[in-house]
Amino acid sequence: MMHIDLADHYRRGSSRLHTLDPRVKVLATLLFIFVATILPPGAWLSYALLFGATLAAAWGSRLGVTYALRRSFVALPFALAAITLPFTVRGEPLTQIAGLTVSVEGALRFVSVMVKSWVSVQAAILMAVTTAFPDLLWALRELRVPRPLVSIISFMYRYLFVLADESLRLQRARAARSAEGADPRRSGGGLVWRGQVAGGMVGNLALRAFERSERIYNAMLARGFQGELKTLASPVMTDTDRYALAGWVTFLAMTALIGFVFA
Amino acid sequence: MHHTIEVRDLQFNYPDGHAALRGVALSVAPGEKVALVGPNGAGKSTLMLHLNGILQAGAGEVIVCGLPIRRETLGKVRAAVGLVFQDPDDQLFSPTVFEDVAFGPLHMGLPEAEVRERVERALAAVGMSAYAQRVSHHLSVGEKKRIAIATVLSMDPDILVLDEPSAGLDPRARRGLIQLLRDLPQTMLVSTHDLRLVGEVFPRTVVMDQGRVVADGPTAQVLADAALLDAHGLEVY
Numbered sequence: 001m002m003h004i005d006l007a008d009h010y011r012r013g014s015s016r017l018h019t020l021d022p023r024v025k026v027l028a029t030l031l032f033i034f035v036a037t038i039l040p041p042g043a044w045l046s047y048a049l050l051f052g053a054t055l056a057a058a059w060g061s062r063l064g065v066t067y068a069l070r071r072s073f074v075a076l077p078f079a080l081a082a083i084t085l086p087f088t089v090r091g092e093p094l095t096q097i098a099g100l101t102v103s104v105e106g107a108l109r110f111v112s113v114m115v116k117s118w119v120s121v122q123a124a125i126l127m128a129v130t131t132a133f134p135d136l137l138w139a140l141r142e143l144r145v146p147r148p149l150v151s152i153i154s155f156m157y158r159y160l161f162v163l164a165d166e167s168l169r170l171q172r173a174r175a176a177r178s179a180e181g182a183d184p185r186r187s188g189g190g191l192v193w194r195g196q197v198a199g200g201m202v203g204n205l206a207l208r209a210f211e212r213s214e215r216i217y218n219a220m221l222a223r224g225f226q227g228e229l230k231t232l233a234s235p236v237m238t239d240t241d242r243y244a245l246a247g248w249v250t251f252l253a254m255t256a257l258i259g260f261v262f263a
Numbered sequence: 264m265h266h267t268i269e270v271r272d273l274q275f276n277y278p279d280g281h282a283a284l285r286g287v288a289l290s291v292a293p294g295e296k297v298a299l300v301g302p303n304g305a306g307k308s309t310l311m312l313h314l315n316g317i318l319q320a321g322a323g324e325v326i327v328c329g330l331p332i333r334r335e336t337l338g339k340v341r342a343a344v345g346l347v348f349q350d351p352d353d354q355l356f357s358p359t360v361f362e363d364v365a366f367g368p369l370h371m372g373l374p375e376a377e378v379r380e381r382v383e384r385a386l387a388a389v390g391m392s393a394y395a396q397r398v399s400h401h402l403s404v405g406e407k408k409r410i411a412i413a414t415v416l417s418m419d420p421d422i423l424v425l426d427e428p429s430a431g432l433d434p435r436a437r438r439g440l441i442q443l444l445r446d447l448p449q450t451m452l453v454s455t456h457d458l459r460l461v462g463e464v465f466p467r468t469v470v471m472d473q474g475r476v477v478a479d480g481p482t483a484q485v486l487a488d489a490a491l492l493d494a495h496g497l498e499v500y
Contacts, residue, residue: 134358134398154358161400162352215353218317222346223418224338224370232365232375 010132017061017130021241022139028248029127033120035252039259041105041112046259047119053251054122061130068122068129075121082113133157142234151229155216163209170201267293267422267450268314272323275309283309285474286323291452293421296444298461298482299454301471302496307454308349310471311424314452315344328421342371345415345449349426351407355399360391360410363399367418385417386410389443405436409443416447425453429460458499462486470495 012018017025032050039046059065086094089106096102131139137157141150174197268291275284283306291297299307312318313325316332328343330336345367348354357363364385368378386392389409399407408428415423428444429437437460444451444464455461461468461482468485470478472495478485485491486499 134362137358155356157358158356158399159352212353215348215350216356218312219348219353219356220366221317222315222341222348223367223414224341225366226338226370230369231362232369232378 011063011129013062013130015060015062015130017057017126020130020244021237022131022135023142023237024241024245024248025127025131026136026139026143028245029123031249031252032123035256036116036120036123039112039116039256041109043112043259043262045262046255047112047115049251049255049258050119051115051122053255054119054126057123057126061126063129068125071125072118072122076114076118079114079117082110085110085113138231138234141231147229159209159212159216162212163205166208167201167205170204174201267291267295267328268452269326270310270313270323271326273310273313273320273325274322275313275318276321283474284313284321287471287474287476289469289476289479291422291450293450294448295467296451296465297453298465298468299452299471300456300458300461300468300497301477305471305495306474307471308426311346311426311452311454314422314424315341315346317346342418343420344422344424345418345420347411347415347423347425347428349430351404351411352399354411354414355407358398359395360386360397360399360402361395363410364395364413364417367414371418381417381419385413388416388447389413390439403436404431405433405439408432408436408440412443421450423447423449423451423453425451427455428453429455429457458486458497462499470497472496 032053036050054068055065058068061067086102086106086109087100089103089109091103091105094102094104094107128136137150137154140153141147268289270287270289273284273287274282276282287306287310289310299310301307309318313320313332314327316337320332325332327340330340330343332340355363357366361382364382365378368381373381382395383392386395389412391406391409391413394402394406394410399410402410408431412423412425412428429440432440437457441460441463444453451465453465465482468478468480468482469476470485470491477495478488478491492499
């Protein structure tokens with residue numbers, strides 16, 4: 001049977017980045033994104049430092065220096081949400097595009113937002129590829145993210161694949177019966193009919209998901225679930241983990257400082 | 264000595280009014296391995312859901328290990344009866360195999376060291392020790408079925424109740440399952456359509472149809488009764 005791997009980007013490995021405590025990696029990534037976010041526009045030196053840090057981390061993951069770099073472009077279209085900045089921020093006019101004035105300040109802000117989101121995405125990618133998803137969930141739980149939220153992500157991760165497989169089977173069943181008759185122009189049905197088929201499939205999938213959720217809940221009850229998910233206690237952080245986190249925080253603090261002083 | 268499973272005149276209607284069980288009586292002695300056969304819709308799964316209190320009896324009584332199933336006894340009953348569902352994707356709901364096998368013991372409130380030890384023992388019992396850190400989604404049906412059994416073995420139950428353990432298995436995985444069912448020491452009630460499996464593993468067979476027990480006796484005798492099997496839509500291959 002075919003499987004769907006929607007979100008599993010984890011790459012097995014034993015590099016320093018892989019073996020780092022998941023809590024450290026989650027914290028480090030969040031802090032990284034936080035610093036990237038608060039940096040003022042045009043703090044190029046700081047941006048360069050952050051970019052350098054992602055390259056160094058990628059090198060440390062032994063997945064190749066440009067591993068995250070190459071994959072980060074997927075997220076760029078989202079940064080286009082900032083596309084209006086060059087036109088709406090008031091300032092010295094730079095040029096005109098289609099009758100709209102582009103300001104210097106606006107362009108600067110736009111490029112800064114692009115660069116900041118681009119390095120942030122790289123950091124997030126590195127965290128995701130060097131941390132197995134269950135470890136990531138565990139780290140979130142340890143970092144006091146509300147339990148129900150972590151449980152929801154956990155179940156989603158487990159059953160997204162199962163549901164995707166189910167929809168794949170439905171689609172295959174439809175394809176297997178989508179034959180062509182004697183007159184090819186009349187095959188395939190009208191738009192409305194096809195819409196009905198697709199709608200039926202979605203409804204079918206929703207019903208199946210609902211029924212499955214009841215069976216899963218029963219399976220949980222059968223094993224003693226009483227309303228609160230319990231997990232094993234956490235192993236302690238090693239000194240390596242602590243030093244890594246301390247070093248990272250120092251680096252980010254310096255980067256932020258440089259950004260504000262030399263902006 | 265009490266019987267391990269004692270079901271008396273059990274009746275159950277689903278919320279839509281459909282009568283699923285119409286007076287089931289059944290007793291299983293400690294250490295006995297019993298097969299539960301019958302056509303789809305006979306009430307086998309419904310009966311099994313009663314054995315650890317997922318469904319509450321409409322009328323009649325279910326007693327497990329001497330404990331009548333009530334709200335106060337649910338915790339003990341669920342520790343005593345390991346119920347394994349038919350679809351392993353329902354049974355295995357945690358991100359990793361280890362967490363799934365640890366789920367039962369953890370929710371019984373056992374200390375951590377013992378939880379780990381039990382997980383190890385349960386996975387070893389089904390021959391899946393190497394799979395602890397694997398993600399359930401990537402396993403084969405046969406592997407999932409074995410781990411599903413481990414998820415209740417870790418609770419150290421007296422009774423194993425398995426719903427269609429051999430469904431969807433290829434011949435080799437099925438052979439492995441038969442060996443496993445033979446080796447496990449627990450009292451067993453296993454529903455299945457696989458009558459050859461019944462013949463190989465279970466000395467006693469209970470036949471259900473339309474919410475009632477219609478036959479109950481030594482497997483050889485039940486499987487030799489062609490008229491009985493035919494009347495209830497069963498076939499020995």
